[in-house]
Amino acid sequence: MQITDIELKDLNTKGFIIKKNILNEEEVNRIKKIILKNKVGKGGSETYYPANNKQLAIKLLKLDIERFLSAVFFLKIKKKLELDKFASIFFGEPAKLLMLDGYHNPISENDILPWHSDQAYSGKLNVEKINSPDLFYFKFFFYLTNVSPNNGCTSYIPGSHKITYAVRSCLFEKKIKYQPFWSIKDLVNIIIKKENYNEIKQKLSSENELINFLKIAENCISNNSFSDYDFHAGPGDVLIFNEGGVHKGSNPTKNERVVLRYLYSKAKQVNN
Numbered sequence: 001m002q003i004t005d006i007e008l009k010d011l012n013t014k015g016f017i018i019k020k021n022i023l024n025e026e027e028v029n030r031i032k033k034i035i036l037k038n039k040v041g042k043g044g045s046e047t048y049y050p051a052n053n054k055q056l057a058i059k060l061l062k063l064d065i066e067r068f069l070s071a072v073f074f075l076k077i078k079k080k081l082e083l084d085k086f087a088s089i090f091f092g093e094p095a096k097l098l099m100l101d102g103y104h105n106p107i108s109e110n111d112i113l114p115w116h117s118d119q120a121y122s123g124k125l126n127v128e129k130i131n132s133p134d135l136f137y138f139k140f141f142f143y144l145t146n147v148s149p150n151n152g153c154t155s156y157i158p159g160s161h162k163i164t165y166a167v168r169s170c171l172f173e174k175k176i177k178y179q180p181f182w183s184i185k186d187l188v189n190i191i192i193k194k195e196n197y198n199e200i201k202q203k204l205s206s207e208n209e210l211i212n213f214l215k216i217a218e219n220c221i222s223n224n225s226f227s228d229y230d231f232h233a234g235p236g237d238v239l240i241f242n243e244g245g246v247h248k249g250s251n252p253t254k255n256e257r258v259v260l261r262y263l264y265s266k267a268k269q270v271n272n
């Protein structure tokens with residue numbers, strides 16, 4: 001895989017890039033076959049695969065040879081595509097694979113996940129320690145089936161990773177009062193609070209970034225089928241994104257969706 005300077009710049013400014021035909025047909029079919037063996041869709045423990053040698057060894061000790069071999073294959077793909085190297089370039093420092101999973105979603109009228117940002121404490125009302133805003137992740141999100149507008153694509157609001165970074169920075173520096181902000185609605189509520197707005201604005205290069213984001217967010221919240229940031233992708237394409245930005249898994253209305261995901265963090269943040 002190659003990542004051009006323009007793509008790197010895009011990842012930095014927009015928070016995501018989409019690359020076509022990264023996996024070949026044979027790889028797509030083999031990966032799909034493995035993932036479709038899982039009985040449940042997203043979130044079940046069987047959707048996770050060993051992401052490092054230690055986890056691989058545990059599978060081996062448990063004589064779970066099938067999952068061991070599946071993981072070896074997924075890690076081989078990671079090596080071939082040099083994902084470790086690219087993740088390190090994105091972070092600007094050594095990166096490590098933190099999590100590897102693959103799952104399928106059946107056809108549905110409901111969004112797979114509504115608009116949200118990660119590293120946002122989900123619904124936690126009490127948080128003992130606020131993490132540094134620099135704790136965030138990059139995800140390589142491989143599609144094994146077709147996705148399109150309102151059909152399973154992972155829509156992403158361009159530049160929203162900068163907004164959430166600004167909010168996380170203000171929270172970390174205790175410039176604004178803690179509130180969870182996993183959903184886009186909660187995020188907007190934090191931003192528009194009179195006492196927060198100026199603090200957050202100061203973390204951005206211009207107020208326009210904030211104004212534009214609020215306009216888009218309004219559309220996302222008021223219109224369930226808002227699809228301005230939806231896209232077409234096919235089996236073997238990859239979406240690479242900063243997980244801190246605001247994104248959603250749109251409703252797979254036309255066909256089942258199968259995905260394989262590699263989640264990276266900075267190496268110094270990984271204990272194992």
Ligand SMILES: [Fe+2]
Binds near residue numbers: 116117118243247
């Ligand atoms: Fe997410």
